[in-house]
Amino acid sequence: MKVSNYRESDSVEEIKGVLRREVITADDGAPHFTMRVFEVEPDSSTPSHSHAFEHEVFILTGRGVVVGEQGAVPIGKDSVVFVPPDETHCFVNTGNEPLRFICVIPLQKE
């Protein structure tokens, strides 16, 4: 068993205004999926993209929209988002505090 605080995991900022932490990974022994925590700063967004794997998302703090193929849908604390494989999507912070969310994806085989 591994117990930690998510802030103990290293953060990376590959995209300006978007911090990503990988909090449960294959390195911990996870056999099937990876838990990540994102923080999107106000006026920032994850890139609009698509990929062959799904997202299972839970919004922890903040306000924003998730933009999918049906348009923009408001999200906030306690929202749940399922992004199916191959759907183009992005998460946009439209509020004044970080938009923080959990995003679980299948392990990526290298």
Add this chain to the structure above:
Amino acid sequence: MKVSNYRESDSVEEIKGVLRREVITADDGAPHFTMRVFEVEPDSSTPSHSHAFEHEVFILTGRGVVVGEQGAVPIGKDSVVFVPPDETHCFVNTGNEPLRFICVIPLQKE
């Protein structure tokens, strides 16, 4: 894409003091794993048990301990817990408010 509030999902109370909501499931098209949200009332606990699948857990609110094979470890808001396959475990609320957490598991084949 599916967007909801986790409270819109039906809750079940199979164990007294433990509410479970399945917020992303195979019925939504999820191909690999299920996201659930648990609420454990003060002085309540999930049962101590083990199973062949892992848990990936994020604590949303409350205080408690997770009891694994190494003993009891304190948990609270923003804690992350990885329970590997086959490790006996339970989540105990030791505080005064609900211990609320996300728990992701692989899809269970029927």
